[in-house]
Amino acid sequence: MRDVLIVGAGPAGISSAIVCARAGVKVKVVDEFVRPGGRLLGQLHEEPDGTWWNGIETAERLISEARELGVEFDMGVSVYNLKRSGDEWKVYTTKDTIRAKALLLATGAAETALPIAGWTLPGVMSIGAAQVMTNVHRVRPGQRGVIVGVNILSTAIARELELAGVEIESMMLPLKSLITEDAGDPGKVLDSLLRVAHLAPSKFLRFGSGMMKSPSMKRFGLKFYPKSGFRVWGIPVKLRQAVVEIVGSEQVEGVRVVDIDLDGNPVESTERLIEADFVCIAGGLYPLVELAALAGCSFRYVEELGGHVPIHSEKMKTGLKGLYVAGNITGIESAKVAMSQGEVAGYSIAEELLGTRSFEEPLRAALEKVEATRQKADIQFHPGIEKGREQVEMAFKVWEAEMGNQLYVKKG
Template identity: 55%
Template sequence: MNAEKRTDALIVGAGPAGLSAATAAARCGMSVTVLDEYPREGGRLLGQLHEESKGNWWNGLREAHRLSEQAQHAGASVRTGVSVTGLEREESGDWTVWTSAGLYRAGALLLATGAAESVVPVPGWTLPGVMSIGAAQVMTNVQRVKVGSRGVVIGMSVLAMAIVSELRLAGIELSAIVLPPRHALSERASDPRSVLESLLRFAHLAPRPTLRIGAPLMGSAAIRRLVLSCYPKRGMQIWNTPLQLRRAALEIVGTEKVEGVTLADIRVDGSVIPGTERFVPADFVCLAGGLYPLAELAALAGCPFRYVPQLGGHVPLHDERMRTPLSRLYVAGNITGVESAKVAIAQGTVAGLCMAAEANPAPDAAELEAPLEEAMAEVRKARQEALIQFQPGIAECREEMYRARVGQQA
C-alpha cells in the first residue's frame, strides 16, 4: 500500500490554471504537488491551435510544455495519470485527499479541474463515428489522427467555430455546420435567433470581411429577424464550410457506423419545414455544445455554489483571490466559470500567491500583498483582452460573485 504523502499545497488539475498556480506557490517556498488524471499535463491547452488577432499563433501544446517546465523548475512535483477519488477537511484544517496513487495530506488545496463538454442528443448519436467536437480537436491536434474524410458538425457555439477552423487547417472536409433538432433538451441551441446572437459575439474573428463588417450592423432584433428570414438555405461559407443557420439535423444515419445525416430546412423559430428532408453523406459527426465547469470535487468538499449561466452553469462560490468559503480551499480556471486559457493562467497565479500568503506568518504574508494585487489586475486585463468572450456580462457576473462571497467564511 502506498505511504501517505504530505505537501504544503495540493493542486488537482494540471491545466493552465493548475500549472501557473504551482509555479507561483513553489516560488514562494511552498512544497507543491500537482495531480491530473490525464496522461499528459496541459488540460484543454493540448488541443488548441489558432491564429490570434495580431497574426501570431497560439499553440496550446507549446504553451502546456512551457507551463509544465516552469512549474517543475520552480520545484513543484507534477504527476499525471492520477485520479482523485475523495477528499475531506480535517479538524486541524488540513485536507485529506484520496487518489489512485495513495493518500495525500495538504495544508492548502486548489481545485483546477477545468470544464467538460455538453452536447445536445441527436437520434443515432451512439453510432461509431459520432464524437464531441472537443474529441475531434484532441484527436487532430494532439494524437495526429484523422477523424474521417467528410463530416458534419451539429451545433454552433464559440467553441465549435474555433475548432472548425482547426479541423479545416488539418485538411479535414466538413460538409456543413447545422443546428441540432428542436426538442426538450436542445433549448436555445436549436433556435436560429439565439444562435445568431451568440455568433455575433465573435464575428470579429470571421474569415470573410463581409461578415466582420456586417455584424455590427445587426444590433437590433428587427434587423436580426430580417437577416434570418433572408438567410440562404445553403448557408454561408466559413472556412470553406457552409454555416447553415436555417437547417437542422434530424437523425444521424448508419447501421454499424456513421453513413450520413438527415437534414431539414427550418423556420426562423427552429421548427422543421415538412418535405425539405435530405440525406448528406458523412463518415463522422461532431456534436458541438458548450462547456460547463467540472465542479464535482468542490461539491464533495461541501463548498457552496451559485448558478451563473454566463459562467457555464453551477460554479463554486469564490472571491477575487480565488478563495472559497471553506478554509484553505481554492479554485481557479474553468471550474470558476468558462473563459479563455489566458484568464485561467492569470487566475492560477492569483491562487498560488494567495495560498502562499495565507500559509505564511503575517510579516511574510504582507510581502505578497503587492504581487497579489498585480496578479488580480492581470486577470482583469486578460479578461478584457480575451480574443473570444464565451458569454456576455462575464465581468459583471464575477463582481456579483465576489460580493456574494464576502462574509461566507466557513
C-alpha cells in the first residue's frame, strides 16, 4: 500500500509529490498522458518583464527533482473508479488497483466545447489541442487557420502558434446562440479582454483600452471597432465578425462568416467565405471533477472559479478523510498558482500521515505563497477569483461546523 497516490502529473501534482517526498512520505503519481508535466508542456510565453516562461523547462526541472527524491511516475494510466475502504483509498486504474492512505486529485481542467456547424470535419480541433500539437509534439496543426472564440486562453495560445510559424488568418467570435452565450456577445468578450489589456503588445491598444472605463465608452468603442479587426502580434482579432459554419467536403476548406452588430446579431447580406485548412475552437476551461464526484465530494457551483468545484479548505482538504485536491480542479487559475497549491496540499498530507505539527511553519509559508502568486498573476481567467475562493472556504467551514454538531449530538 502506498502512503500517497496523486492522480495528475501536472504542476499541482508534481509540486505536491516533491513536498511529500521531502517529508519522507512514499509517493506514486499516475496520469493518463504518456509523459509527466501536464499543462506545463504546452506553455511558452513572454512575461511583462521581458523574460520567457518555458513550461517544458519548468516541467523537466520539477520532474527531475521528484524522481531524485524517489517519486514513482506511472504514465499512460487512466483512473476509472475510486472508493474509501476502511482506513485507505482504493483506486481502480486501467493497469491495476492501487491502495493508498491518502489521495490527491490534481486532475486539472478540460476545455468547453462550442458546437458549430461543420465541427466534425478533419482539421477542426480545440485550441488546447493545437497548443499540444505545436509545442509538445512539434507538429503543425495546418498552414492557415482560424480561431473561433476570443478569450484569454485563445489569445495566449494564438501567440504561441504565431511564434511557431503557424499562420492565424484571424480570431473571431462564434455566432451568438443559446449554446455559445457570452462567447458570441461582442460586449462581453470585450470586457474579458480589457482585464488583460495591460499585456497588449501595442502602446496604442493599451492606451485605447485604458479609456474604456464606462459602459457607454465600451459601446462607443465597439461601434467603431474596425471590421478588419485590431492586430495583436500580427493576428487580426475581429469582434464584429462571427463564424456561421465550418465548410469542406472531406476536410476543412474554410469558414463561412458574417458581420454582426453590437449585440452579436448577424447583419443581412454580409456572408462570405474565408479560406483555411484548420480551425481551432476556444470555449474556455472548466474544472475536471469527475473523480471527485465518484469519491463522494460535496460541490459548489462558483462562476468565478469556472464551474462546479469540490468543497475544500484553504489547506486543500476535502470533507472526506484522506482526500485532497489541488490545481485547476479547485478553480481555473495559472500554472504558477497550481504549483503553489500543490505545495500546500503536500504539507497538509505529510502533516496528517506523519501525525506531526512540525509542518505548521512551512504550511503557513506555502499558503502565503499561494496568495502572493495569485496577486502577481498577469492573467486571471475569471474575474473575482478571491471572491470565489472565499465562497468555497466558507462552505467548508459550514460543513465542518455541521459535522461537529452531529458528533456532539451523538456523544450527548
